[in-house]
Amino acid sequence: MKISTRQLPGALRKGLSSLYVLYGPETLLALEAADRIRDAARADGYTEREVFFAEPGCDWNRLGASASNLSLFSTKRLFEIRIPTGKPGVEGAKALTAWAGKQIPDTMTMVMLPEIDWQQAKSVWFTALEGAGVGVEAKAVTREELPEWLAERLALGKQRGSAEVLEGLADRVEGNLLAAKQEVEKLALLLPEGEITLEAIGEAVTDVSRFERDALIDAIHAQDGARMARVLQSLEAEGEPLPLLLWQLCDELRTLMTVAAGQRPRRYLTPDRQARVAKTARRHDAASFARELLRAHRIDRMMKGVETGDPWGNMLEMALGLSGRPVLAKEAA
Template identity: 45%
Template sequence: MQLAAGQLAQHLSRGLRGLYTLHGDEPLLIQEAADTIRAAARAAGFTERTAHTVAGAHFDWSEVLAAGGSLSLFADKQIVEIRIPTGKPGKDGSAAIQQLCEQGQGNDDLLTLVILPRLDKATRSGAWFGALERHGVSIAIEPIERSALPQWLAQRLAQQDQRVKPGVEGQRSLQFFADRVEGNLLAAHQEIQKLA
């Protein structure tokens, strides 16, 4: 199931699925989406989290598969987080991801979160990514277009109960802000936090 990033909160309010895949090149938006999923999972009783970062072709996928199959003495439900910074899990990883997707079916005590960079069409058509989309929710995190950045900044300010002046003066302020951060959402977020 594919979902737009803006629909995530509404989707989570209706209940969690067992598998989420986030992919895109906006670190801030990926982090916020992952945090939103983790918060919903904590509220649903997921108390344990294991994180795995796939580093190179010699990554031991058995650790990931074992993590999905075992719980600690103190946790009823767990989150297994898999980061693949290259977006290429390799042959062993492809098989492991497909196996993990199958294992997670019907297991309400396991939530798997896979985080990937922006993927090209060839990668998205791979068997492992197809399994992620078939068995879970796939969320493509799209970059904020330069023309939409002032509006994005205004929304972020509004989340902090801050407003710019209405009219042309406010639009100029937002445009100035957008020009200074040059499309870097993380820098924009940090500057907005300073204004709080």
């Protein structure tokens, strides 16, 4: 069974599973989910807790020994298996697969993983764990989902904001969910209950937005020109290496060009990415993406000093073009 962290509270109210597997890119949501599971376990009489850290080079035989020892105790226990790398190795994979098949009386297991890729998700050990219990995915909160997420958090402090307020708050905390949580908690302390204003947010909330390189690709697919400019400005200020950013953008361009030409991309795309790529590819033809790859070549020459020009400015032009602005618009027949 697989659920999201948003669905976890409802699932816990219906009853506890003997095994939970937490994974996903959003650390804050994974940590909060783990706390919810611990609280539910404690309320159900699981008063003891044991933690197994699966660090590189660890002895996985200890896991089997722990299973034998746990079955000797009458006290209900929560057993946590933490795998910080998400890669248990050959011996670890065998141990986890065996663990998934065990029925240990009065024991609840919680396996904690970071974000996993599609190959790990299809591995024998992971499918065995998820099949024996409940997989809880801590999905990243997208920019489009962030205002709703902030509204839910504000409601916990009996505060609310208009769509404009929520968008303004999202601009200040995007890409940094832990800081977003802290800023919302600060608003609950500094401002009274009820409606909050943009002016109040401007005075109370620090701009803690932080962007990864993926944020630019997301903004391109969302056709959000203002956000693209903000992302690029932030990445430049943070010292993000432009060659890496250009490489990532070219990789996306090649994928878009392939899909626009009616061919299958050479690399694996998750269902969400497939949908976004297909939508963007429909807005242009393969020749348009090919032209932007030539522009990328010019930007590369600018970075190397072979050609004059502002590489960051040209990156912005390219991104705006990919978003559907006239820079990349199809020429009229």
